[in-house]
Amino acid sequence: xxxxxxxxxxxxxxxxxxxxxxxxxxxxxxxxxxxxxxxxxxxxxxxxxxxxxxxxxxxxxxxxxxxxxxxxxxxxxxxxxxxxxxxxxxxxxxxxxxxxxxxxxxxxxxxxxxxxxxxxxxxxxxxxxxxxxxxxxxxxxxxxxxxxxxxxxxxxxxxxxxxxxxxxxxxxxxxxxxxxxxxxxxxxxxxxxxxxx
Amino acid sequence: xxxxxxxxxxxxxxxxxxxxxxxxxxxxxxxxxxxxxxxxxxxxxxxxxxxxxxxxxxxxxxxxxxxxxxxxxxxxxxxxxxxxxxxxxxxxxxxxxxxxxxxxxxxxxxxxxxxxxxxxxxxxxxxxxxxxxxxxxxxxxxxxxxxxxxxxxxxxxxxxxxxxxxxxxxxxxxxxxxxxxxxxxxxxxxxxxxxxx
DNA sequence: GTCTATAATCAGATAGAC
DNA sequence: GTCTATCTGATTATAGAC
Numbered sequence: 001x002x003x004x005x006x007x008x009x010x011x012x013x014x015x016x017x018x019x020x021x022x023x024x025x026x027x028x029x030x031x032x033x034x035x036x037x038x039x040x041x042x043x044x045x046x047x048x049x050x051x052x053x054x055x056x057x058x059x060x061x062x063x064x065x066x067x068x069x070x071x072x073x074x075x076x077x078x079x080x081x082x083x084x085x086x087x088x089x090x091x092x093x094x095x096x097x098x099x100x101x102x103x104x105x106x107x108x109x110x111x112x113x114x115x116x117x118x119x120x121x122x123x124x125x126x127x128x129x130x131x132x133x134x135x136x137x138x139x140x141x142x143x144x145x146x147x148x149x150x151x152x153x154x155x156x157x158x159x160x161x162x163x164x165x166x167x168x169x170x171x172x173x174x175x176x177x178x179x180x181x182x183x184x185x186x187x188x189x190x191x192x193x194x195x196x197x
Numbered sequence: 198x199x200x201x202x203x204x205x206x207x208x209x210x211x212x213x214x215x216x217x218x219x220x221x222x223x224x225x226x227x228x229x230x231x232x233x234x235x236x237x238x239x240x241x242x243x244x245x246x247x248x249x250x251x252x253x254x255x256x257x258x259x260x261x262x263x264x265x266x267x268x269x270x271x272x273x274x275x276x277x278x279x280x281x282x283x284x285x286x287x288x289x290x291x292x293x294x295x296x297x298x299x300x301x302x303x304x305x306x307x308x309x310x311x312x313x314x315x316x317x318x319x320x321x322x323x324x325x326x327x328x329x330x331x332x333x334x335x336x337x338x339x340x341x342x343x344x345x346x347x348x349x350x351x352x353x354x355x356x357x358x359x360x361x362x363x364x365x366x367x368x369x370x371x372x373x374x375x376x377x378x379x380x381x382x383x384x385x386x387x388x389x390x391x392x393x394x
Numbered sequence: 395g396t397c398t399a400t401a402a403t404c405a406g407a408t409a410g411a412c
Numbered sequence: 413g414t415c416t417a418t419c420t421g422a423t424t425a426t427a428g429a430c
Contacts, residue, residue: 034405
């Protein structure tokens with residue numbers, strides 16, 4: 001890879017990092033392209049040479065977090081109980097969220113949805129992630145660790161939903177709990193539910 | 198109440214109804230004031246005579262759903278087990294959501310937050326709702342029905358979060374489940390968790 | 395209170411020189 | 413590829429007549 005290509009790659013990584021933080025902090029609608037350009041330190045027109053639209057910026061950030069998720073998953077022990085790995089992934093998601101690094105996209109924005117669906121990297125990453133988690137879910141159900149009466153897809157969605165769970169922010173704003181406590185609280189309600197056992 | 202006042206009240210109810218539906222359908226940012234005025238059937242300037250800002254429109258919709266929630270709660274049997282009433286409230290929330298009548302506000306929009314906090318009706322409604330649910334939560338914990346190790350505030354937030362739970366939409370979009378099934382699935386994961394029992 | 399018309403602003407995207 | 417300067421369209425909000 002040439003020097004020029006390397007510079008370009010570094011710049012794009014910077015852009016994605018800035019976008020990621022802004023998406024986590026204020027969400028897609030409140031994030032402006034001017035702001036992104038200013039924080040990256042380049043002109044807006046230059047930004048548009050790298051990414052052709054605001055939606056593509058968001059998609060790049062999503063691809064980035066999904067790659068990080070896959071890196072984390074690959075580092076998990078393949079022979080561990082599936083439930084342990086699933087808990088570890090959810091814990092990781094909550095920690096990323098608490099660190100202010102989880103982009104927050106409006107699920108209703110249609111142009112954004114279209115851009116995400118049209119993005120091959122995003123879709124491939126989503127598929128692979130779903131496959132890996134789905135495999136563990138079914139294995140955990142077969143082992144009697146996860147409720148076998150729940151459709152696997154519902155369990156998968158419940159995991160994905162932790163990435164935008166407002167309970168985390170609510171508990172964080174209140175200031176009554178440490179980050180580690182919040183993680184354990186949400187993990188408990190997710191896996192054990194609210195009922196007494 | 199005079200005829201004029203009655204007309205005014207009916208018109209404002211129409212406005213709130215339209216806003217409520219649009220907020221449920223597309224969220225706060227994607228909803229435009231032009232759209233609201235068009236669907237109500239009045240000019241935009243007239244709309245601004247009733248509500249001084251877009252944020253106030255959203256606040257009125259929130260007050261409306263909170264009043265509906267309180268109506269529902271008041272109709273519940275006072276002598277029923279607290280857990281039953283809590284489950285009934287969560288079920289009600291999910292049904293409102295599935296009916297497309299639950300407004301969806303971005304939790305990060307600061308001007309909106311300010312308008313809500315400044316709105317006495319909204320804050321009063323939120324307080325009363327929190328008090329009622331909080332009472333049931335503590336009673337259910339004392340009775341050994343809800344996990345006593347969870348902070349009541351975390352349980353309360355977990356209930357509130359059902360109002361914007363993306364799992365409901367995900368399952369709805371997939372088309373694999375009836376609305377009643379979705380309600381029971383989310384209720385199960387909420388109260389019983391994902392783990393096998 | 396309701397309307398038409400318009401202000402004022404902001405944000406996504408682009409033109410064109412270098 | 414990067415910049416300055418600008419376009420274009422959308423959107424909140426208001427002025428002023430009736």
